[in-house]
Amino acid sequence: QVQLQESGPGLAKPSETLSLTCTVSGGSISNNYWSWIRQPPEKELEWIAYIYYSGSTNYNPSLKSRVTISVDMSKNQFSLRLNSVTAADTAVYYCARTTRAGYFDLWGRGTLVTVSS
């Protein structure tokens, strides 16, 4: 069955750029929307952005100035870049398949990213 796996550094320094990748296995990245979602410690989930396999995107306005989401169909992956990170960006980051109606019907297990000097 289709599975998602997040990967990337678990630690980032303030002001650096955080880069995460989600690998889709057991199925194609085509014909789907894909999202990044995060959950800071003891806080609610926050949707960051989604991308369609063709490359069209939509971002949360609260993060839009710092975020880039991209897709690599040849590797069956999509990625997140978050610039100028601060401690407030410390969170578990999830990737998720997103239905056309906006539901997240398949998630990765998440990866903890800590921003600290």
Next chain:
Amino acid sequence: DIQMTQSPSSLSASVGDRVTITCRASQSISNDLGWYQQKPGKAPNLLIYAASSLQSGVPSRFSGSASGTDFTLTIFSLQPEDFATYFCHQSYSLPYTFGQGTRLEIK
């Protein structure tokens, strides 16, 4: 942004109990509401979409309903594997937003 207010934040119950979790939207979201289950260290799992539609593979003891801007997740006859955190999510408008979560614990 649409605010989703979820209650209670935690809940203790016993196997076999019926439990109810509620989310209230800050404005009309039609029925564009999903419920998810999350267990520690595991990927979240979509249970209910469109307020009351059961996701494929989800046991029928999970049920969702809606009344205006109030949405309810009911779990009939709790099973041991149901003790987890539950959260709601609105897909009505961007940015998508979530409730704060409800931790369901064994009494």
